[in-house]
Amino acid sequence: MPWRFVYLVVTTLALARHSWHFHSMQGFAVRAQEASPAVSDERSLMSRMQVSDRAAFTALYDRHAALVYGIARRILNDPAQAEDVTQSVFTMLWAKPEAFGGGNFAAWISRVARNAALDIVRSAAVRTREPEMPGDVASDNDLEDEVFSRLQSSAVVEALRTLPDDQRDAIEKAYFQGLSYSEVATRVGAPLGTVKSRIRTGLRRLWETLQRQAMA
Amino acid sequence: MMTPHDDAMLDLVAAYAVGAIDATTGECAQVRAHLAQCAICREEFKIARAASAAIGLSAAQSPPAALRDRILASLPAKPVPIERARRSSWFVPAVAAAAVLIAVGLWWNTHHAAQQSWAATCAPGAIACHASGTVTLAGGVLRMQITGLAPLPAGKQYQAWLIAPGGAPKPEPAFSGDASGAGSVDIPETPVKGAIVAITVEKAGGSQTPTTKPFLVAKLD
Numbered sequence: 001m002p003w004r005f006v007y008l009v010v011t012t013l014a015l016a017r018h019s020w021h022f023h024s025m026q027g028f029a030v031r032a033q034e035a036s037p038a039v040s041d042e043r044s045l046m047s048r049m050q051v052s053d054r055a056a057f058t059a060l061y062d063r064h065a066a067l068v069y070g071i072a073r074r075i076l077n078d079p080a081q082a083e084d085v086t087q088s089v090f091t092m093l094w095a096k097p098e099a100f101g102g103g104n105f106a107a108w109i110s111r112v113a114r115n116a117a118l119d120i121v122r123s124a125a126v127r128t129r130e131p132e133m134p135g136d137v138a139s140d141n142d143l144e145d146e147v148f149s150r151l152q153s154s155a156v157v158e159a160l161r162t163l164p165d166d167q168r169d170a171i172e173k174a175y176f177q178g179l180s181y182s183e184v185a186t187r188v189g190a191p192l193g194t195v196k197s198r199i200r201t202g203l204r205r206l207w208e209t210l211q212r213q214a215m216a
Numbered sequence: 217m218m219t220p221h222d223d224a225m226l227d228l229v230a231a232y233a234v235g236a237i238d239a240t241t242g243e244c245a246q247v248r249a250h251l252a253q254c255a256i257c258r259e260e261f262k263i264a265r266a267a268s269a270a271i272g273l274s275a276a277q278s279p280p281a282a283l284r285d286r287i288l289a290s291l292p293a294k295p296v297p298i299e300r301a302r303r304s305s306w307f308v309p310a311v312a313a314a315a316v317l318i319a320v321g322l323w324w325n326t327h328h329a330a331q332q333s334w335a336a337t338c339a340p341g342a343i344a345c346h347a348s349g350t351v352t353l354a355g356g357v358l359r360m361q362i363t364g365l366a367p368l369p370a371g372k373q374y375q376a377w378l379i380a381p382g383g384a385p386k387p388e389p390a391f392s393g394d395a396s397g398a399g400s401v402d403i404p405e406t407p408v409k410g411a412i413v414a415i416t417v418e419k420a421g422g423s424q425t426p427t428t429k430p431f432l433v434a435k436l437d
Contacts, residue, residue, distance in 0.1 A: 054288075054291070057288075057291070058288065061284060061287065061288075062284075065278070065279050065283070065284065066276040066277055066278045066279065067272065067273065067275075067276045069277060069278070069279035069283070070275040070276040070277035070278075071272050071275045071276075073275070073277055074275040074277075079280075082279070083279060083280070083283050086279055086283060086287075087283065087286065087287050087290070090287050091287065091290065091291070094291050094292075095292075104269070106269075106273075107269040107272075110269060110272040110273070111272075113272075114235075114272060143262050143263065143265070143266030144265065144266050144269045146266070147266050147269045147270045147273060148269070148273065151270060151273060153273050153274055153275075153276040156270045156271070156273050156274035157274045159270075160271070160274055171234060171267075171268075171271060172271070174231070174234045174235065174236035175234055175235070175268060175271045175272070176271075176275070178235065179236065180231075180236050180237055180238040181231045181236045181237065182238060183238075184236065193227070196227035196228065196230070196231050197227050199227070199230050199231050199234060199236055200226060200227045200229075200230035200231070200260075200264065203230050203233070203234065203263070203264045203267040203268065204230075204263065204264075204267070206267045206270065206271070207263050207264075207266060207267040207270075210267075210270060
């Protein structure tokens, strides 16, 4: 059954335009004048996937399975269900590689995994989150390239620890529990504006911390 | 005309980037419209979105090695387009059923010229929707028949809404699907042209205004 969720998630993704221009204002991107080897390599792997290249699939699995499985496991808190989601996501990828419409592959497959896992947590018939950023919001984000080409999971864990508890709690509830800011506000008993501000400030601080780490 | 930057939108943009806006509220559309015209908020969006991606990275954890073997072993020799794969199991009976329906429909139209029918399909963005249906208007009764309904948690029911062009959703009866995922609802209304019949999930007994996003809609053109 999760397989169907993922299939539907992917088939309804807005296929965003793909352009690789680099942003010059952010610390990570200042140093990045062209696509990182990892990013360009993934484009090549996805091209090979279009012609049923199992070696390309295996390489993509080895590179991203921990991301997919880890997100699903954190959301579902169930190893078996996390394996189901992982299998569903990669099976979909094999069957329908064209579902990836561009942008950062790791960021994309993260969102697919997150949505698939959250769909299991929440009622299958109800969705109150947008499935994916619509096509009119650019999905290309050179900053996402930087996240996945330069950062290690442990660095992000450490950066998250440095956030004030209320900010970390708000953004983790949003990301891993799929809660809207109004649902977070209800859970923590804080005003809506306060929660929105915590989310934004937390994301900003997280980003700035990661930048400092990358610069160090 | 360019929309001037509004600091008040920054928090909403960040919430949008991390998927923390309820898609049923209309705020997503508000954010998208603003992002299209405000460079400052687009920068905020990029940063918040990248930070959100990093949050996902923080959860990375190696899966069991056996999973890799299982997935690789389960791959078909060639990627079979999912639609084709699914078609193999249900396409022929579906075509047969469709042919029967068409034949019945032709007969029905011949004998009941007053009947009209419209297809009900999953709403855009209704990710977990596996349902489809038909709305018919015959003898003054508007009836939606649906298949593929997902089971609902206790205390929840499906509910129909009739939305006149430019109007607010009007609550119609709540109903449940049967064990096979089939359900139907009679809407005691005479719709105007262009009206929409929508289905949402609500508390048992129904709501006065929709509390979830419609997942199945039929436009009565």
